[in-house]
Structure formats: structure tokens, C-alpha cells
Amino acid sequence: MTVLGSLGVAPQAHASNYGVELNGTWKVMSNGQWAKTNSVFIDQKTDIQIWNITSSCVSPIECTGTVTSDKGWTAPINLVKVYWILNREIPDWAPCPDGTFAHGRQKFTVWGINPALNERDLFITDLLAGRNITETDSGACGRNQPIDIELPVRMERIA
Template sequence: MRVSSVLAAICVAAGAVVASEMPAGASPGEWGLNGTYVGTSNGEWAKVNDVFRDQPSIRSTWTITSTCSYPGECTGTVTSDWGWTAPIYQKSSVWYLKRTVDGWQPCPDGSAGPGLQVYRFFPSAPDGSSADPASTTLMGDDQTTGVSGSCGSSKVIFISMPFKLVKLS
């Protein structure tokens, strides 16, 4: 009997935590990212192998569809106007998108190895000063890493840039 009352208390507490993350009046359809967004990777603040080095800024339009099992836990798909599609997921209120970029790291022999690009972002105040769960502006980073051994050595390039995603519709 004691075990079941402890389990009931844990379930009530967990329900209170989930309910507190959800905006008032929100429904499961409102928890995810759905619609058209503009994503910008800011090359002016790029780091190449942890050293600041200007890179071209990249702007793209993303169409995102997602579904959520509960607030903070979602999965979906992103289609970019640059011609790629990739899965997206949210874990603990942070969104992640991981994709392979073919021909990303130049090799000494003239060929090019792949890169692993990882976007990580969360809802933020438009100026990036604080987290804001109700915001349609998301801030984070865009990191791409060469694949070790793809150019015949374990030396890889790692580029990290600030990333901003803004909802259009």
C-alpha cells in the first residue's frame, strides 16, 4: 500500500512539472515547431578549430513539421530551400537537427570528405538575452565537423557559428 501511494505522489508531481512547462491554454499541436522559418548562421562570429575566423554567413528558409508527445519532447522533419531534408527533435526543451553534408571538408588530393552538421537551438528573447518558451525566435549554434579519416588522416576541420531561427508563418 505504501509503495502505491509513493508512486501516486510521484505521478502527481511529474504531472505538475509537465503542466508548468506548458503555456496557458496550449494544446499538443502548439508544443512543436510548425511552419516556415528563416535560419541564419552568422559567419562573422565563426570559430574554425576554436579560433575566430570569418566565414560566409548562411541564410536559408526552413519548412518544419513536428509532433510532440508532451512539452519538451518532439520529433519532426525540416525541409530547407537549399535542397536538403533532415530529422529534427526536441529534448528537454532544446531542439536538435543533425545531417551529413557531402563533400564538406577539402582533402589534399583535391577530393572532399563529408561533414556532420549539428544545429542546436532553443526559444529565446529576440535579442538573445534570455530563454523565452513562448518566443518564435530561437537561438543556438550551427556546428559542422569533418569526419575523421575521410581525407586519409585524423585531422578534421570544426566550424561553429551562432545560429538564429525566426518564424515567418
């Protein structure tokens, strides 16, 4: 008995399962037909990507993960309360009149959406909606304001 008692039982490791994780493969569409810059609609190319996402949570409102895009980039993604947020840098994003390029900061903010009610729902993890905003620093390309483009986003789990 003494030997068994001194060995103890190691705690079991397990993955988080709060029902909000985004693990899997996603089709992500940024719709260029509804793009805006400085609150004015502009026509942009629609961008479709495939993302592989791995995530884990420490609570139902705090998760971290990694996104790998079929476009060749990887970035962290975090759940903050009810929004999944991905930030990444894009080198040479905006062409400047002098032939140089300004880097861009891209931010995806998405949330689960209930299509029947058209309402946000944290626990819907197969269909997400949100926005994709990319902007430069103020002063980039000799302009006293940032260049920014905002597109609506739709994410659908495909695997």
C-alpha cells in the same frame, strides 16, 4: 439502446498542442562573421536559408518533426528537453589537399530566446538562437583531428 451501446464512440484524433511546436516557415541565418574553428574566430560566408518545419509533441519536452530547406535537403528535428536538434550528413563538404572531399556532419542546436531578458525560454517559438556545427571525422583529409566550423544561428518565424 443495445445497438447504440455496441457501436461505441471512436476516440478523436487531434494534433499535439503543448505550445512548443515549431510548425511553420522560418528564416535561418548562420552568421559567418562569428564563425569559429578549433575555438579560433575565422571569417566565413553567412548562410541564409528558408526552412519549412512540421512537428508534433508527445509532451512539452519531447517532440519530433521534419525540416525541409530551400537549399534542397530534408532532415529530422527533435526537441530534447529544452533544445531542438537537427542532424544531417553533407556529402563532399570539406576539400582535401589531394583533390578529394570529406563528408561533413552538420548539427543545429537551437532554443527559444526571450530577447528582452536575453534568456532561454522553451515556450518562445517565434525567435530561436543557437549554433550550427559542421565537422568531419578525425582522420579525414589525412589530418589527425576533425575539421570543424561553428557558427551562431538565429531563426525567425516568417509564416
